Every structure is written in C-alpha cells, then in structure tokens.
Amino acid sequence: MAHEQSQQHPIAIYLWIWGLLFVLSVFSYLVDYLGFEGHLKWSLITLFMLLKAGLIVSVFMHMAWERMAIMCAILVPPGVLLVLMGLMALEANHTLVTRLAFFFN
C-alpha cells in the first residue's frame, strides 16, 4: 500500500456540485411539470440525466482525479449496454409489429 494518495479537495467544489445537482433536478422536474412533449421532452430528460450522472461520477465519486487505468476499467464496459439497449429496442419493435399484425386485424 505504498503510493496511495488521498482524495482531498476544497469544500467549495462539493457545495457547487451539490447546488448544480439541485438546479438540474428542478429542470428535469420542470420538463414534466410544463408538459413538454415528444422529442423535446425526451432529449431534455436525457440531457439533464447525463449531466447529473456526470457530475456525481466525476466529482462526488472522485473519478475526475483518478488515473486513466481505473477510469477506463470502470467507465468503458458499460458502453456495451448501449448495444444491448439497441438490440432490445429492435426486438421489442418487432414484437409489437407482430402482435399488431396477428392479434389486431
């Protein structure tokens, strides 16, 4: 356990991120409250979600200050989940079309 450095950062950065997370949460709640629809709604929800996730992982979980080796080991593998999501979206659409074709005509 020779070369360990501890994660010490000024308190201001945590308070700033905390505040930003509050503001972003208000924004994502407003998307629902104001009743946006369609692509505008989905893209805003996704944008605020990714910004919040990024702030939590990089600052609160200290990933921004870690070495590239652990960043890549942890953050790259979840990328394959996008492939799973894409495949299952295709599959689900196919199921829907089949159901509509066989049960609703």
Add this chain to the structure above:
Amino acid sequence: MAPGIKGLVSDWSSDQRAFKNVPWGKAMMWIFLLSDTFIFACFLVGYMTVRISTTDTWPDASEVFALNVAGESVPLLLIAIMTFILISSSGTMALAVKFGYEKNRKATAILLVLTALLGASFVGMQAFEWSKLIGEGVRPWGNPWGAAQFGASFFLITGFHGTHVSIGVIFLIIMATKVIRGALDDQRPGFLTGRKGRYEMVETLGLYWHFVDLVWVFIFAFFYLW
C-alpha cells in the same frame, strides 16, 4: 508515474497492481459497482422492452404519482421530494468523506448520521408510495390504468433500488459508530473482517452511496419522467 494514456499503458503492463493510487478496497468497490450497473441496466432495458412491445397504453406516470395538496393535484410531487432528499444525502456523504480525510471525527460522524437519516426518510417515502399504489390496485400482473407490465417494472426496479438504499443506511450506521468510537483513528480491526480501520473506508462507503443516488437519476428519468 506518467499521467494520461501513457499512464494507462504503464499501469496495465506493470507488476502486481494495475490500479495505482487506489486502495484495494476502493478498487473492489468500483468493480462491484460496475457489476451492479449491469444488473440495474438489465432491469431498465427489460422495462424498455415491455414498454415498447405492449399493445396497451402505458399508464401516465405524471398522473399515477401525483399527490393531492390542498385539493389540487401536483404531478410527481413525492418523487420530486425523494429526488431532492437523495441528492442532499449525496452532498452530506461527499462532505463526510472530505472531513474524514481531514481526520475531523465529529464532523464526519454528524454528516454520516445525517446521510443515514436522509436515506431512511427516502425509504420511508418509498414505503408510503408503494402502499398508496397497492391500495389503488397496482399489482405486478395488472393495474387499473393500462399495460399490465407497469406494475411488474415498478415493483422490481424501485424495490431493488430501495433495497440498495436500505443496505446503505445500515452500513452508514455501522460506519458512523466506528467513527464515533474512534476506531478509524486508532486503526482498530473491524468486528467482521478484521481489517484495520482507516478513513479511506468512508470514501469506499461513499462510492456505494453515490452510486445509489446515480441509479436513482436514471430511474427518475426513464421510469417517472419518460
């Protein structure tokens, strides 16, 4: 040690340890969280699949989770409050880690207890939400408003997340007790694992707690807002 891509290559090709500057407990917590990411992602992808493929209309979460305040229906009110509570608990946890590294025992203990209280109130609100929905007739196999898969997805995803929060609260209480006793300052061995107490443990627990908040960010977006 070289930073950036060069560091990546030299770290991964080095002897014994790939993760430099990271205590092994923390590296293992990261790897556990990576596996947990896959579990939650599978649940969310499963939810996406049933939601796309159902021919029934999906219940409108905005109305399902509305609360009546002074005779007016406010959409998603309880969920919004739960979101703010969980974010606040992440903030207090981050500060607990910071004060832990400064060996400020009192501040660390207070912040850990505060985090546990916020987490417990989150679970309490979730219990309230579950009983409200069950009272309205939501079951894993059906509900009064539309696609039957709504209940199954809801109970599985929020239930698994709530379990994570509850386990986190238990560990926060254990860690707070350790801090108050001074077990981390004296490097006293733990009751179960026999590992020496050190303030990095607070950061490792913090990773778990922030992850629980992180998962909620995705559940909030995909299940409640979408």
